[in-house]
Amino acid sequence: MSAPVPVTIIGGYLGAGKTTLVNHLLRHAGSLRLAVLVNDFGDLPIDADLIEARGEGVISIAGGCVCCSFGSDLMGALLKLAQLDPAPGQVLIETSGVALPGAVASAVRLVPGFALDAVAVLADAETVRERAADRYMGDTIEGQLAQADLIVLNKLDLVTPRERVDLVTWLAGRAPKARVIEAARAQVPLQVLLGSGVGNGSARQVGNLRAAAIQPPEDAASLYESVSFFDMGPLQVHALAQELARPELGLVRAKGVLRDAAGGLKVLQVVGARYEVTDAPGSPRETAGCVCIGLKGLLDRSGLDRLFERAHA
Amino acid sequence: MTASTTTIYRARRIVTMNPSRPEATHVAVREGRILGTGTLEELTGWGAHVLDDRFAGKVLVPGLVEGHSHTMEGTFWRYVYVGFFDRMDPDGKVWPGTKSIDEVLARLQQAEAKLTDPAAPLAGWSLDPVYYGSRRVSRHDLDRASTTRPIGVLHASGHIMNVNTRSLELAGLLRKGVEHPGIPLGEDGLPTGELRGPDAMMPVGPHTGFDRDVLACDELGLRNFAKLCVRKGVTTAADLANLLPQDAVEMMSRVTAEPAFPVRIVSLRRFINLTPRQFIERALELRAQSTDRLRLGIMKVVADGSIQGFSARLRWPGYYNGAPNGLWYVAPEQLRETFELALAHGIQIHTHTNGDEATELVLDTLEAALQKHPARDHRFTLQHCQLADAAQFRRMKALGTCVNLFPNHHFYWGDQHYAMTVGPERATRMNACATALATGVPLAIHSDAPVTPLGPMFTAWCAVNRRTASGRVLGEHERIGLADALRSITLGAAYTLKLDGEVGSIECGKRADFAVLEDDPLEIGAESLKDVRIWGTVQDGRVFSASEL
Ligand SMILES: [Zn+2]
Numbered sequence: 001m002s003a004p005v006p007v008t009i010i011g012g013y014l015g016a017g018k019t020t021l022v023n024h025l026l027r028h029a030g031s032l033r034l035a036v037l038v039n040d041f042g043d044l045p046i047d048a049d050l051i052e053a054r055g056e057g058v059i060s061i062a063g064g065c066v067c068c069s070f071g072s073d074l075m076g077a078l079l080k081l082a083q084l085d086p087a088p089g090q091v092l093i094e095t096s097g098v099a100l101p102g103a104v105a106s107a108v109r110l111v112p113g114f115a116l117d118a119v120a121v122l123a124d125a126e127t128v129r130e131r132a133a134d135r136y137m138g139d140t141i142e143g144q145l146a147q148a149d150l151i152v153l154n155k156l157d158l159v160t161p162r163e164r165v166d167l168v169t170w171l172a173g174r175a176p177k178a179r180v181i182e183a184a185r186a187q188v189p190l191q192v193l194l195g196s197g198v199g200n201g202s203a204r205q206v207g208n209l210r211a212a213a214i215q216p217p218e219d220a221a222s223l224y225e226s227v228s229f230f231d232m233g234p235l236q237v238h239a240l241a242q243e244l245a246r247p248e249l250g251l252v253r254a255k256g257v258l259r260d261a262a263g264g265l266k267v268l269q270v271v272g273a274r275y276e277v278t279d280a281p282g283s284p285r286e287t288a289g290c291v292c293i294g295l296k297g298l299l300d301r302s303g304l305d306r307l308f309e310r311a312h313a
Numbered sequence: 314m315t316a317s318t319t320t321i322y323r324a325r326r327i328v329t330m331n332p333s334r335p336e337a338t339h340v341a342v343r344e345g346r347i348l349g350t351g352t353l354e355e356l357t358g359w360g361a362h363v364l365d366d367r368f369a370g371k372v373l374v375p376g377l378v379e380g381h382s383h384t385m386e387g388t389f390w391r392y393v394y395v396g397f398f399d400r401m402d403p404d405g406k407v408w409p410g411t412k413s414i415d416e417v418l419a420r421l422q423q424a425e426a427k428l429t430d431p432a433a434p435l436a437g438w439s440l441d442p443v444y445y446g447s448r449r450v451s452r453h454d455l456d457r458a459s460t461t462r463p464i465g466v467l468h469a470s471g472h473i474m475n476v477n478t479r480s481l482e483l484a485g486l487l488r489k490g491v492e493h494p495g496i497p498l499g500e501d502g503l504p505t506g507e508l509r510g511p512d513a514m515m516p517v518g519p520h521t522g523f524d525r526d527v528l529a530c531d532e533l534g535l536r537n538f539a540k541l542c543v544r545k546g547v548t549t550a551a552d553l554a555n556l557l558p559q560d561a562v563e564m565m566s567r568v569t570a571e572p573a574f575p576v577r578i579v580s581l582r583r584f585i586n587l588t589p590r591q592f593i594e595r596a597l598e599l600r601a602q603s604t605d606r607l608r609l610g611i612m613k614v615v616a617d618g619s620i621q622g623f624s625a626r627l628r629w630p631g632y633y634n635g636a637p638n639g640l641w642y643v644a645p646e647q648l649r650e651t652f653e654l655a656l657a658h659g660i661q662i663h664t665h666t667n668g669d670e671a672t673e674l675v676l677d678t679l680e681a682a683l684q685k686h687p688a689r690d691h692r693f694t695l696q697h698c699q700l701a702d703a704a705q706f707r708r709m710k711a712l713g714t715c716v717n718l719f720p721n722h723h724f725y726w727g728d729q730h731y732a733m734t735v736g737p738e739r740a741t742r743m744n745a746c747a748t749a750l751a752t753g754v755p756l757a758i759h760s761d762a763p764v765t766p767l768g769p770m771f772t773a774w775c776a777v778n779r780r781t782a783s784g785r786v787l788g789e790h791e792r793i794g795l796a797d798a799l800r801s802i803t804l805g806a807a808y809t810l811k812l813d814g815e816v817g818s819i820e821c822g823k824r825a826d827f828a829v830l831e832d833d834p835l836e837i838g839a840e841s842l843k844d845v846r847i848w849g850t851v852q853d854g855r856v857f858s859a860s861e862l
Pocket of ligand 1 (some may be wrong): 383553554761
């Protein structure tokens with residue numbers, strides 16, 4: 001059985017920048033084959049210069065990526081993606097503005113061949129607090145934020161530094177578990193949002209991460225830094241994952257293929273406060289490693305060193 | 314009968330709904346339309362005619378108008394009916410309600426025995442376990458019908474499906490560690506076979522025969538729906554949430570145009586997969602494709618979910634049992650843009666609102682849109698609108714909206730509304746027909762078939778009696794009179810579809826659409842209204858006997 005395709009859900013209210021983010025990710029996908037699922041093609045969700053061809057329900061995008069609309073049948077659309085050859089390396093689901101991303105995540109978990117990577121919710125720095133107080137939409141907005149692993153606090157170029165600090169504090173109260181990613185024009189490094197941006201889960205890929213982690217294709221990348229751990233012996237992978245999900249480390253995402261105490265290879269994934277340890281597909285002889293990504297200056301490098309040290313079985 | 318022949322029908326009584334002449338004994342028909350009602354002497358003034366006595370012992374009322382149904386009701390009958398209440402199929406057979414889980418199983422086993430292909434799925438519908446006590450139906454129950462073929466049984470609400478072990482296996486759900494709020498797990502860590510909500514149902518759909526393609530009404534389903542209409546006296550039916558892709562429009566135009574197709578279908582395109590602008594452009598395209606028996610161009614927006622599914626949006630204090638508030642299916646910004654464009658282009662919108670918060674949002678949004686685009690006769694209609702209070706009805710009146718209420722709910726789920734969803738007080742105001750009439754809001758009432766059975770006479774009975782399944786009268790002050798109820802299922806519903814100048818009453822110039830009744834609804838009494846026997850219909854002057862379909 002091949003590794004499940006990771007799925008990142010991109011939620012958030014109308015106008016928060018979901019479509020901008022999707023296009024940004026498509027532009028920086030490199031060799032990663034992204035499949036984007038959007039609610040509808042109503043407002044063309046893909047920048048014209050990225051489009052290679054348009055078909056019924058499918059848009060072909062440069063670099064082997066595709067965009068499909070799912071309407072009311074998200075799971076059917078995922079099952080169709082599973083039949084693509086070659087299979088996509090990562091799926092992005094752009095939800096409708098009123099959808100609760102947690103429900104979408106639950107649905108994704110039911111579809112064989114796919115695994116939830118992250119729930120990312122965009123918040124418009126200019127309007128999110130006003131929207132969260134709206135008599136009709138308030139609880140929907142709060143629900144969206146509370147269900148996020150990662151909150152992309154977008155359009156920060158449009159608010160003052162003071163407002164920015166207030167917003168981050170306010171978000172911490174609404175979504176204590178989520179990691180906040182600050183952004184303008186939805187410029188977020190691929191590796192922060194997408195698990196497959198840091199390798200496809202195979203041990204060899206992770207082994208190559210030294211070169212791949214956080215390339216700086218844009219300014220936004222300079223906000224982040226990463227630490228990689230290699231050539232480790234058997235570890236208590238579960239305990240390690242649990243520790244990595246704690247907020248004090250300043251970690252946004254971690255991904256690795258690690259050998260556990262019994263000698264088996266495990267894929268470790270941490271997104272915000274959520275972590276997951278699964279059996280690694282493929283040959284158990286390959287070398288193992290782990291990449292940790294966090295905000296520059298906030299990533300607790302020595303704390304991470306200590307954690308990995310302590311995790312030795 | 315050739316087109317220009319004049320036929321005069323004699324009837325025991327003709328209830329016209331024409332205020333200038335409420336009753337008559339004869340009606341003259343030419344070219345599918347009504348020349349007039351009156352005495353035979355009065356009508357012979359129209360010249361040469363054929364006197365038709367076949368309805369001499371029957372009562373004619375205007376052809377009934379179902380203002381909110383789904384042609385899907387015709388599709389469902391290819392599955393096994395396992396509802397608690399008796400229900401008539403398109404061929405006129407009344408399926409007795411299954412009164413216990415054992416009876417449900419017995420019926421499924423019977424149907425199973427008739428299947429020759431060992432892999433063929435078995436699908437049932439209209440299950441309502443709430444009537445079988447507190448025990449939930451499990452995959453082990455359904456395994457008694459078969460362990461080798463997939464079985465799926467959809468609940469009456471349409472929100473839940475029970476499946477057997479084989480279905481779970483085929484869908485890849487017969488495993489430990491399934492994590493979904495709509496998929497309860499048994500003590501063995503495996504799913505119990507109850508799947509709640511469309512997402513949870515979806516993985517098994519293709520295996521159990523509940524394919525999304527089948528549920529979107531096909532040709533056979535449309536024909537079966539039409540047969541049911543004749544049996545229920547319906548000559549015009551609104552199909553309230555179609556996606557209306559062009560191939561469906563072509564199929565529906567072709568089938569409805571057949572000389573023997575007995576009903577006028579008003580099909581509304583649902584707001585999904587399009588921007589508001591595209592939605593209104595599509596409305597204009599659809600409107601241009603309207604035919605005599607397929608009316609297109611009215612559009613449908615869904616604002617929230619359902620009360621019994623706890624997905625309707627309620628205002629304070631929310632659900633009686635403390636369930637969290639429901640879900641929005643449209644953003645206010647989209648609603649505003651849609652309403653503004655619709656008003657600007659003369660497109661009529663019907664909006665599904667179940668909870669009173671959804672109703673409030675629609676009223677707020679329409680009020681703002683009307684400031685921008687004042688439209689004198691927009692007839693925007695609130696569909697279901699089950700929980701509206703008196704103040705909201707006053708706003709509806711002020712804004713010129715119609716309402717299409719859902720009294721059938723009182724019979725089927727009134728007891729649950731009282732005990733669980735909205736509590737005693739609000740349960741009595743649900744579907745406040747009397748308040749709507751007293752406030753002057755144009756009123757229709759509906760079945761939402763297949764959610765509840767198609768049958769405007771039954772719907773009228775519900776509005777008149779407000780009786781729940783357990784026999785409780787729920788909201789006696791919101792009961793309406795017989796005459797008002799009859800008006801709501803004819804002229805009232807026609808008004809919400811902008812067809813009241815054409816159908817809904819028996820008077821000169823209108824379509825010759827009649828429901829032909831064996832019993833007189835005005836004499837049979839409010840208690841028995843649902844038992845009025847229906848002979849068939851006359852639609853556009855064409856006679857359809859239910860016994861000869
Ligand atoms: Zn409906």
